[in-house]
Amino acid sequence: MRALNNQIMGLVQNETEKMIKKKRFYVVLLVLLVLVPVFSYAQMKQAESKREKYGTDWRREVQQAITDNQNSLGSDRVPEEWKKYRQVYIQQMKYYLEHNVNPAAPGGVTFTREFLDNAATLFIPLLIMGLGSDIVSAERTTGTIKMLLTRPVRRWKILLSKLITLLMFVSLTVLAVFVICYLISGMFFGYKGFQLPVFTGFRLDGASVDLSSVHAVPQWKYLFMQAGLVWYVGVVVAILALMVSVLVRSTAASIIIMMSSLIAGNILTNMASAWTSAKYLFMVNLGLTDYLAGTPVPIEGMSLGFSLIVLGIWAACSLIVSFLVFTKQDILN
């Protein structure tokens, strides 16, 4: 048993060093270091123009947002699904006003929270996909797979070590997103805000909001929960990327497959979903943080438990496929 552990540890170390040598993770960090300041700057400009209109008086701003949304509810041109979003939004904002809590107090922590809500379904999965898509196929493209497989190691151990390495980097990526986001946006908005309350627990029943289980959590706890949910999404995406990487020979093809399915998910969730069985697709279920924020689900009948199970089943199936194919397939070329 110990020997087995050591062998796998060795393989994981080997894979980790390969991953670092490929500099893929540095690319992820670089992307964050470039993009987060861009977003922060844009957000700051927006905040400045708001401050011109509302000063520091967030209550007026929230009330105006409520009134504007109420006005759009009366319009027949607004699709029913959007109205549902807005009705929920109105009720949540009223709740914030009633409890005298600013839903978006400016600060690095708030920025991080909002950025993560937006990044959870596409940006972070794309980063993780970038790490995972070529983890097997690259060895094929370069021919090193033969060297790897001629070593006296069982094939499943090789794939397992790749999987473990990938999961390690998923955690590192999620952590890096949070840390970089906070550090950089803090330069623009200040580093405070960990103790500010955020409301969670809005239960949606169609367009009405059940407030009975709403409770305030300090923002740091909210970030903690968000990170956990984003991590779960990341793990599932990584496992799927691994499968595609096993199945498809070319790295380019595997990146295209993963990317298009992620983007398809974003498009599907934005469409009026009369097609209810779309909820069994993994890419529709990536918005786990929405359950925390209490935004309406894209398709009727979805809940956190449902999404977790759907994602879990997809991950389990792709693990089985990955290992079966990788251990059985012939390496030609």
Place this chain on the structure above:
Amino acid sequence: MGKGSRVWKITGVVSVAATLMLVCGFAYAVSDVIFPVPPDTGSAGLENAASDERQVAPGNMDVTAVGDSLAKGTGDDTGSGFARAVSELLQKQGVDSKLVNNLGINGLTTSGVLPMLDEDGVQYALRQAGVIILSIGANDLFAGADQMTGLPDEDQLLNKMKQAEERFVKIVEEIRKINSEAQLVYVMLYNPFSDLEEVREQGNRIVQEWNQFAAAVMASTGQGLAIPTSDLFTFNAGRYLAEDHFHPNRDGYQAIAERIVQALAVTTVSGEERK
């Protein structure tokens, strides 16, 4: 190997620690969403600041508009309506004024305003204002009416008007309770059908009756003003009405705003009475 193994160690340790933390966060999030902690009733600490200190400073001329589509400014291509226009006209006269909030909602009736006045955000916006502009009633009287169908029959209308009048009194009382200092401006109704011969007569009568009632209510309210608008549209409907033949256009709103500003008690920034 030395360097490689150091990188490996750092990566390994950091990623394992991060994973443990993220797993905890995940478990916590799942339990919090699926089995939420019942709200802690003792967490009233959040609410203690809610009863907002800031009373309106004397001479405050900030504007809050509340009511129907006229308050909102529907039909105005610039989107300002009379609320923003009033605040801008005041600024031009050297008065420190801003638009606090425009709470106008299309299609709002007197029965729609009353629950709104219980909302914290609405009350807050009203408390911040030195000038409150109210526009309401048209949807109670003309709901369902358009150029094609004309107005509903007389008895029904009188009945409707009685109920709307009662609610109107209540609305004015409520607003006064929320903010007793501000000047409360009621924008009286005009007959939107004055360019249509078949219904002009009936529309005029209803509007007249309502306006009389509203003017009396405002006169008996402290700091109350009732601004007439119907004369603007009697002969100038073409000039002041928007394409929908119902709402004022930019010029119409501007004309109403000018009337409001003329009627307001104004003190300049320096505090001097204006001549």
